[in-house]
Amino acid sequence: MQQLADRSTTLTPSLTLAIDAKAKKLKADGVDVCGFGAGEPDFDTPQHIKDAAIAALQAGFTKYTPSSGTPELRAAIAAKLKTENGLDYKPSQVIVNCGAKHSCYNAIIATCNPGDEVIIPAPFWLSYPEMVKLAGAIPVIVPTSEANGFKLTPDQFRDAMTPATKLIILNSPGNPTGSVYSADELKALAEVALEEEILMLSDEIYEKITYDGTAFTSLASLGKEIYDLTITVNGFSKAYSMTGWRLGYIAAPEPIAAAIDSIQSHSTSNPTSFAQKGALAGLKGDQSFIGEMVKAFSERRAYMHDRLTKIPGITCVKPMGAFYMLPNISSFGLSSESFCTKLLEQQNVACVPGVAFGSDAHMRLSYASSMENITKGLDRIEAFCASLRA
Ligand SMILES: Cc1ncc(COP(=O)(O)O)c(C=O)c1O
Known part of the structure; x- marks a missing residue:
């Protein structure tokens, strides 16, 4: 067998x-x-973040939290997304997961059916195609060129689209390329996605790490129609050096957030309770x-x-x-x-x-x-x- x-x-x-x-x-x-x-x-990890988690442990904050995260952390993330990224998400649209990897996985299984195609610009973060396969969907790899700084062009995106295309994954700043899309470049790609209502997963985990004054743009901030098709992924691993804490989050339109909430409630449940207290201290404390x-x-x-x-x-x-x-x-x-x-x-x-x-x-x-x-x-x-x- x-x-x-x-x-x-x-x-x-x-x-x-x-x-x-x-x-x-x-x-x-x-x-x-x-x-x-x-x-x-x-x-x-900065000391004040560790201290907050230690204090939470000592105060007995060691039980289940709501499966999508504590209300205070979801509210703090929604406030961060508003003030730093120009994004209007209610706390109910924010789902805290066990790392941005988990966030990407949940986003893909919540949206992709078997046979759906998912466009992934290459070079790519190596887990994306595997997550797509786990959902029974088909990764469509589109090579980018060094001459274009490893960035996908709108024409390349359009050429890769078929009637089966469901989602495109964008990762800026990117692993392993280090490329950062400008607001105009993102907008041009999003306009192609809007033509056929392709969903966009925007993995923004390296948001804080840019060089030479390069501006970071959050994809969903570029207009209401783009917002409606975008699932924003971010987390605490890279910005706060909290990789082992396993805390990331998605922010998405209501129906997608609700679906991910439901999937999470039947799979991992909440991310670790006292780690969430540390993340809260990270968001609220000295940056x-x-x-x-x-x-x-x-x-x-x-x-x-x-x-x-x-x-x-x-x-x-x-x-x-x-x-x-x-x-x-x-x-x-x-x-x-x-x-x-x-x-x-x-x-x-x-x-x-x-x-x-x-x-x-x-x-x-x-x-x-x-x-x-x-x-x-x-x-x-x-x-x-x-x-x-x-
Ligand atoms: C592009 C990208 N997305 C997501 C992740 C996962 O981050 P986390 O540790 O929060 O799960 C990584 C980690 O290397 C990454 O490079």
Whole structure:
């Protein structure tokens, strides 16, 4: 008897984890590995956020909350979305989930039927296509070009549309591209979505992390018709360095929010009670931590980009947000997996092959790590590339 459901066998095994496991094994064996795989800020959660969660625990705030989150947190998120993003959501339209990953998943299963097509610009965050497959829907991958800063154009979007298209996923600032869409670029894409009433999932988890004065725009703020088709996803992981706390949220038109509320009430129920108190303190407290973190990322980004683009054979689009760099390594004539495996074996540097994100011409480096790690790692990458060219 076939024990596993089809949905669990169609998932793509995570390449990221394979390289990560090798890197961890080397580290455990005492090898000095330079890791560039991190998908999370290398800063601790601010103390006032921890204190609020500790106080909540000690006060016995350890029971179920409403499955969509506490009323006070939902209200604080609605207020944040209004003041920071120009978005009018009532607290009832805000559903707090166990991380932005969970938010994306809930949004997709709440809206996509088997056979529906979901447009995903590539390079993409690697969980999107797998979530779409879990819903029985079909990921339609649309490659973007480096010349256009890895951004989807309205024509590319229109060309990818079929009568089965249900949803497009936009992620700005993007992982792994670091690209940030301007308000005009988002509006032009949204106008294509409006033509056929395609839903838009706007993953805004890297909202706070942009560089060189690049403005962030929340898709749903661009007009009532766009708002009506948009599911906004955000969370606490990246901005407040709370990845392990597992707290994200969606904000959506009433019927979609209600559907997600219902799905959540029968699956995970509420996100952790005392973690929600920490998130509330994050939203209401001093925000200066974010600026300091982004300043550190900005310095590392400038250094890493400068070093990478000086290596013969490598080109690299300058990321305008998030904390990843996506150099093009195709001139070396290796697949991204082979390049990254050799780089790990020969120089003890762990990067993620671009094929995991839908682009075999690239590899991804995270600069959410110390300057010391970055400097040492780049010395080794330089030596590795020179050896390939020798
Ligand atoms: C684009 C994108 N969306 C969502 C997530 C998930 O965030 P969370 O940790 O809040 O689930 C990540 C995490 O790496 C991400 O890169």
